[in-house]
Amino acid sequence: MSSPLLELQLKPTHKPYEVRRAWRSLIEKFSHGSHKKQQRDEPIILFQRNVFFPQHLEEKIKDQRILELLYEEARRNILEGRYPCEVGHYIMLGGIQARIELGPYNSQVHSTHYFREEQRKYLPVHVRKSSTWTWLPISSKNSAEVRLLEQFKRIPTSATNRKLMRKYLEFCWSLPFYGSAFFEGQVEQPVRGLTSLITHQDIPVLIAINSKGVYVIDDIECTVLLGLRYEELSWDYARPSKEDDLNCFPCIFLQFIVVENGTRVSKILQIFSRQASLMDTLISGFVQQLKEKSSEETDRSYLNHLTGEGDNNHVSLAHGNVPHSSAALPTLTNKLSRLTLATFDEDGHCIGQMGSWSFSY
Structure with a gap:
């Protein structure tokens, strides 16, 4: 719903x-x-993908009716900017969508002007040509509508909608945040200078949560600010300090390890959201699944060790909402400079604080 x-x-x-x-x-x-x-x-x-359904099983689905539903959901998330990716990828996906909806290229109909007028159907808002300049009769060779038309023309006339939808989904499956449930929240933006302090406002964000991890997305600029797999994070849920105050939100804390100046330190991000309890429940569900899977693999590995079968290279993963210093280092490119974070050393002492963070030791 x-x-x-x-x-x-x-x-x-x-x-x-x-x-x-x-x-x-x-x-x-x-x-x-x-x-x-x-x-x-x-x-x-509406019909929507079950967030708990394993992606590796989804990729094996052959039923065209189900693939069409999955395609429609993926297309919506692409056009709404919920799946951040490179501009070139948006152009490629827009070309595939246009081919599915318009059929093969027809030079009498499918012109640059046509795609300039209809680009909102195929591209998210931040990729489209500014509406301020749509009255111009010409388009530059690097404009969205020209690139969209070129991509559309490149698709072979023999390509079927089934294959095109599959191609579209295969790209979306490669995105780490594919199949996420989305929640609204806000984070503090870093204060830089006196002017920034005066005009300081929280940044509205989308929090995407799936079986792989948690992703904080600036959906206006369509970029991932922070992406963490469950192996890389610890989390906690906190109720509002003033539960009677409607402007005092509950929050989710995300803790993760980074290396700064050759030293491992722990960073904590605070996400304010009325939906924090929903996020906490979903994260807990996925972490419990990973715990059970890890336990099963450990038992299987131990049994193989006793019987002399297989190898014993499995390393069980630590999960939970208690911060742990042995978390793996994040491998995604995160934009930490755009976030207000607290920094702790390996002994748990706060060595850096920003925004409303206030600790006393």
Whole structure:
């Protein structure tokens, strides 16, 4: 059940009618929307990928009807900027989508002008040509509409929609945040200088959570600010300090290890969100799955060791919401300079604080 203010994945035990009856109280509790938006909010029921469904099984699906549903969901997330990627990738995906919807290239119809007028159908807003300049009769060779047309023309006339949808999905499957559930939140932006201190505001972000990890996304600029696999993070959930104050949000803390100036230090990001409890529940579910899988693999490895079969190279992963110093180092390119973080040494002493962080030792 989904609306612009809240998205809830229904469980088999949920009764949609009852959820709809309770919707007003749900958005009052979990939504960041204004009172006016809450009053106008109207949810819909839609088919959507189960966030717990294993991706390796999804990639084996042959049923075209299911693949079409998965394609439609992936296309929506691409066009809404929920799946950040390079501009060239957006152009490539837009060309595939255009070919699926328009059929083979027709020089009498599919011109640069056509794609300049229709690019909103195929590209997210941050990739499109500015609407301020759409009145110009010409396009530069590097403009979005020219590149989109070139990509569209390159697709062979023999390509079937089935193969094209599969190609589209194969690219999306390669994205680490594919198949995520999305939550609204906000983080503090770093204060730099007196002017920044005066105009200081929190940055609205999307938090994407799937079976692989947690990703903090600036969906306006369509970029990943922080991406962490579960092996790389520890987390905790905190209730608001003033539960009667509607402007005092609960939060999720994410802790991870980085190397600064040759020294391992621990960073903590605080994410404020009315949906923090939902995020905590989902993260806990995925971590529990990983614990069970790790335990099964450890038992299997131990059995192989006793029987002399296989190898014994398995290293069990530590998971939980208690910070641990043995976490693996993040491998994704994170934009830490754009986040307000607290820094701790390996002994747990705070050696750096920013924004509203205040620790005394």
